[in-house]
Amino acid sequence: MRDLVQKPGLSILEFANLKVLKGLFQLDLLTPFSKFVRKYFSHPHLIQLLEFPVLFLGARPSEIPALYSLMNYADMQLGTWYPNGGMHQIILAMKKLAIELGVEIRTGEEIKRFEMHDHSIQTAFTQSRRYEYDEIVAACDYQHLEQNLLDKKYRKYSSQYWDKRTLAPSCLIFYVGLNKKIQGLLHHNLFFDTDFGIHAEEIYTSPKWPENPLFYVSAPGKTDSSCAPQGCENLFILIPVAPGLKENPEIQEHYFNMVIKRIEERTGEAIRQHIILRRDYAYSNFVSDYHSFKGNAYGLANTLNQTAILKPKMQSNKVKNLTYTGQLTVPGPGVPPSLISGKIAAGLIHKKNQSHA
Ligand SMILES: Cc1cc2nc3c(=O)[nH]c(=O)nc-3n(C[C@H](O)[C@H](O)[C@H](O)COP(=O)(O)OP(=O)(O)OC[C@H]3O[C@@H](n4cnc5c(N)ncnc54)[C@H](O)[C@@H]3O)c2cc1C
Structure with a gap:
């Protein structure tokens, strides 16, 4: 971290010492992430789990340096930490x-x-x-x-x-308040019930609204009772999408129905009739609230x-x-x-x- 990350990036000379160069090779900077993961794992679910965080970095796992396995390391070795009361x-x-x-x-x-x-x-x-x-x-x-x-x-x-810059993805977000608790969800939930490769293509190779996207659901009330009134649940649902895709009410409705249906199917619980609050956040909000270039949610791609x-x-x-x-x-x-x-x-x-x- 000290030798690589905390540099101002003004000159290549910042990296010209033996310790840094040795570190770069140890970090597999030139190995593609996908190849690196397959060196250690073969089960498709484990591969998906390890590759999912990379989806947010701005390129497909085959184009991201294996260096970013540090994200998996932080997740699994250092643990996932939650500040009570939220970010x-x-x-x-x-x-x-x-x-x-x-x-x-x-x-x-x-x-x-x-x-x-x-x-x-x-x-x-x-x-x-x-x-x-x-x-x-x-x-x-x-x-x-x-x-x-x-x-x-x-x-x-x-x-x-x-x-000419390659941007990291934008995202379509739904904030949902429910008047009941959902048993089948954890604090962090990844919906891998569709094809990861196709979704990655729809973000990076031929950018378009995804047919059957993977998505992330956070139910912070599982850890922190201050997030929702007693007996209620608040959900944060995020679909990564290509940057620059302008949403409209029909598109939002389409994806909202899709994710709610998939959560209902997975958890076996009725959700739709328990929704008491819904707020959407998408491309246009990133542009108007943050002046975000092409509506990006995570800056430049980490290529x-x-x-x-x-x-x-x-x-x-x-x-x-x-x-x-x-x-x-x-x-x-x-x-x-x-x-x-x-x-x-x-x-x-x-x-x-x-x-x-
Ligand atoms: C949905 C989502 C999930 C994310 N999840 C994670 C995660 O799990 N882990 C992680 O590490 N990162 C995550 N990120 C990324 C992370 O939030 C950003 O990388 C980070 O917040 C960027 O910080 P910043 O200070 O560069 O910019 P920002 O936080 O965007 O701050 C820039 C500020 O400048 C203001 N501004 C813009 N124009 C003007 C102006 N003309 N005058 C005055 N003010 C102006 C904006 O309103 C904004 O408040 C996520 C991002 C999103 C959108």
Whole structure:
């Protein structure tokens, strides 16, 4: 982790030492994930189970480096951990710490444009306010800030560059509240009752709405009684889909009916007539809520040619006081990598300030 993941990815020289190079070979960076899994497992269910997390990384298991077996390792060896109260508790804990350290946090304001001075961002404008800056850490979608908020001469990358990036999938999500408990579900449930290979093709090879997708169901009330009122259940249902597929009400309805039917069949329990709340979240929501490039849910695909120094750079030589962070730059998508990315960004700014002092 220290030698590979916590690097700013500014130069290949960061990886030019014997320990790192040895580590790269040990991690089977050049072996395809699918081949690596089949070296140890032959049962089709075990193979599916090990390959499923890779589906979210942005390519088929045959194109993802075996390095990402670290996800399986974390799942199985380190265990799956759940913060009581849900993921939001992590945000609240970080907020508490930041406030203790003197940070002033403003939310619910969108940066609409910048005013530049001497190749630096001097002022940022929201709908109703203006902010003066010494340094900016851009944690929003990289493509959005660069292509929509900076003038052309301040952009490091062209629109063609962005169009050529391979994105990780988007997803169709259903939040469902039920007025009863469902016995046949665990906290985490993967529905492997259809063909994994066909779904992967529909995401990556010929992107289209999947015919019979695999999906994930979370029933956090199984672990955490604060998630739903007594005697009720809340479900989070996620179908990975190709990025850029615009949903519509008919499509949402089609998949909602499909997943509810499959959950009913598997658990042997009636669900439909017990639904008391439903919220859908899809491509258009990712775009409008997050300015997410092509509605992606997990940033750039983790393919070898979009790794480390080949990711969009954290700093640009065109804007002096701007550092990018988050899932579209190093080390990559996911909550832990995005947090590490913030730490790397802080380190870069600290180093810059020290060299100017
Ligand atoms: C359904 C789903 C399931 C996931 N599951 C997992 C998982 O199990 N494990 C895992 O590790 N990762 C998971 N991820 C991925 C993970 O959530 C992301 O990689 C991570 O949150 C990205 O963090 P970020 O800080 O880069 O961006 P974000 O969390 O997207 O934060 C960027 C923020 O910038 C804001 N913003 C955008 N434009 C502007 C603007 N102009 N002005 C002001 N603010 C702006 C956005 O509103 C947003 O709040 C999942 C993602 C999704 C969608």
